[in-house]
Amino acid sequence: MNYGIFDILKLIGSLCLFLYGMKIMSEGIQKLAGDKMRSILSAITANRFFAVITGLFITTLVQSSSASTVMVVSFVNAGLLNLTQAIGVIMGANIGTTTTAWIISLLGFKFSISMISIPIIGVAFPMLFSKKDLWLSLGQTLIGFALLFLGLDYLKGSVPDLQSNPEMFEFLQDINGYGFGSVLLFLGLGTLLTIVLQSSSATMALTLVMCNNGWIGFDAGAAIVLGENIGTTITANLAALVGNAYAKRAALAHTMFNMIGVIWMLIVLPFVISAIDNSMLSMGMHSPLTDREAIPIALSIFHTSFNITNTVLLVGFIGFIEKAVSKVFPVKEKADKQIHLEYFGSGFLHTAELSLLQARKETRKYAELSHRMVKFVEEMITESDKTSFNNTVERVEKYEDISDKIEIEITNFLIKVGRQQVSNETSEKLRRLRRICNEIEKMGDVSYKMSTMLKAKKDDKTYFTPQQREQLSEIF
Numbered sequence: 001m002n003y004g005i006f007d008i009l010k011l012i013g014s015l016c017l018f019l020y021g022m023k024i025m026s027e028g029i030q031k032l033a034g035d036k037m038r039s040i041l042s043a044i045t046a047n048r049f050f051a052v053i054t055g056l057f058i059t060t061l062v063q064s065s066s067a068s069t070v071m072v073v074s075f076v077n078a079g080l081l082n083l084t085q086a087i088g089v090i091m092g093a094n095i096g097t098t099t100t101a102w103i104i105s106l107l108g109f110k111f112s113i114s115m116i117s118i119p120i121i122g123v124a125f126p127m128l129f130s131k132k133d134l135w136l137s138l139g140q141t142l143i144g145f146a147l148l149f150l151g152l153d154y155l156k157g158s159v160p161d162l163q164s165n166p167e168m169f170e171f172l173q174d175i176n177g178y179g180f181g182s183v184l185l186f187l188g189l190g191t192l193l194t195i196v197l198q199s200s201s202a203t204m205a206l207t208l209v210m211c212n213n214g215w216i217g218f219d220a221g222a223a224i225v226l227g228e229n230i231g232t233t234i235t236a237n238l239a240a241l242v243g244n245a246y247a248k249r250a251a252l253a254h255t256m257f258n259m260i261g262v263i264w265m266l267i268v269l270p271f272v273i274s275a276i277d278n279s280m281l282s283m284g285m286h287s288p289l290t291d292r293e294a295i296p297i298a299l300s301i302f303h304t305s306f307n308i309t310n311t312v313l314l315v316g317f318i319g320f321i322e323k324a325v326s327k328v329f330p331v332k333e334k335a336d337k338q339i340h341l342e343y344f345g346s347g348f349l350h351t352a353e354l355s356l357l358q359a360r361k362e363t364r365k366y367a368e369l370s371h372r373m374v375k376f377v378e379e380m381i382t383e384s385d386k387t388s389f390n391n392t393v394e395r396v397e398k399y400e401d402i403s404d405k406i407e408i409e410i411t412n413f414l415i416k417v418g419r420q421q422v423s424n425e426t427s428e429k430l431r432r433l434r435r436i437c438n439e440i441e442k443m444g445d446v447s448y449k450m451s452t453m454l455k456a457k458k459d460d461k462t463y464f465t466p467q468q469r470e471q472l473s474e475i476f
Helices: 005-042 048-062 065-077 083-096 098-108 114-129 133-158 166-178 180-197 200-212 218-231 233-240 245-282 292-328 352-382 386-418 424-459 466-475
Strands: none
Touching: 005 133, 005 200, 048 083, 048 292, 065 083, 065 233, 065 245, 083 098, 083 245, 083 292, 098 200, 098 292, 114 133, 133 200, 166 180, 180 200, 180 218, 180 245, 200 218, 200 292, 218 233, 218 245, 218 292, 233 245, 245 292, 352 386, 352 424, 352 466, 386 424
8 A cells, every 4th residue: 555654644734734724713703703602692592493593503603513512511501501402502503513514515526625725815814913803803714714625625635546545445345345334333433533533524524535535435424424423422521521510411412412313313324325315316416326426415415414304303302301311410409509610610611702601600609609708797796696606607717718719710710711812802801800800809808807806706705786786787
C-alpha cells in the first residue's frame, strides 16, 4: 500500500482544519445571534413541538449539534430549562445537524468551493480589525466557513484512491462480507470516530469523502451515520459530569433518544436503503448502490429522514423518557440545599454571551444566601432561647464560610469568561456582575460581624432595651 506517514499526517491535518473551521464559524454565529438565541431559549414554553422547532433552528444556525446540546445541558444545569423542554430541544438539534451534511453534499462535491475560500478569507480578514462587534463576528463566521470547506477540499485529496491501493480495496471487501455483522462493524466505527473527533459533522464529512472516493458503499455509509448518532451524545455526557442531577438527566435523555432510534433503524435498514434508492431513481437521479457520486446526496437523505422519523415517533414519549432518566439520576433532597454552587461548572463554559446567563443565575442565588444571613441576625436580636440563639450563630458562621467560597467561584468564572473574545457590552456586564458579587460578599461579612457582636453581648449578659430592639427591627 503506497500510503506513508506523511499522507496520514495530511489526512489528520485536513480533518483538523475542517474541525477548526467549524469551531470558528460556530463561535462567530453564536456571537452574531447570541442575544437572540438566549431570548428564544428563555422563552420556550412547555409545548414540546415548539421546543423541537427551537432545537432545529438553533442547531441549523450554529452548525453544531454538540454545541447546541451542551448548551441545553448547561441551561438545564442553570435552571433555565426544565427536562421536558430540554428533551424537545435535543430532538430538534438532531434534525438541525443534518443541514451540515446537505451543505457538504450540495457544495463540497459538486464544485471546488476551495476556489472561493481564499477570496472569502481575503474579504473577511479586515473585518477582524473592526471596532464594531457585528463586523468582527461576521468576519469570524466567514473565515470559519472558508476554512471548513478548505479543510474538506484537502480531505478529499488526502483520502487514498482505491485504484492506487488494491490492498485497501480487498480489506474493505472482506469487511463487507459479514452481512449484518458488517453493519455493526461500521456502526461501531462511526461511534468511535465521533467520540474521538468530538464532532458528528466531522465524521459525516469523512464518511461522505470515503463514499465519494469509493472506499465504502451506501449501506456501510448509512451504518456509520447511525454510529455518529450514538457517538455525538458523548460530548453532552462529558459536560454533564460537572453538572447537577438535572444536567445529567438531560445528557442521558439525549443518549436514550438516539439509542432507541438506532435500534429500530437497524431493524428496517435494508428496506430504508432500498426505498431511498428507488426514490432517487424515480426522480431521475443515479442509484447510490451503483454510482458512488450519488452516495453523498443519498446519505444526506438518509440522515435527515432518520432523525425526522425518530423525532416524530418519540416526541409523544418525552414524558416516559423523562421518568426513565429521573430514576437513574434522582435528586437528593437535603437541608439548606440552596447554599451550594449548582448553576455552572468548568465544563459549561461556551461563548461569553451564553455564560452570562449562568453567572447571573448564580449571583441571584448568592444574593439570596446573603439575605438569609441578614434575616438570621434579625432573629438573634429578639431570640431569648439560648439553644436556638447558639444554633443561629452556627448557621451564620456556616453561611459565611460558604459565602466566601461562592464569591471566589463566581469571580473566577467571570474572569475565565472575560478572557474570551467578548463584545464591549458583554465586558461591561461582566464588570457589573463582579462589582455586585463584591457588594454581596460585604453584606455577608457585615452579617457575620454583627452575629459575633451579638454573641459577645449575650455571653456578657448585656441586653438591648425594648426601645433599642424596636429601632433595630425598623432598620432590618
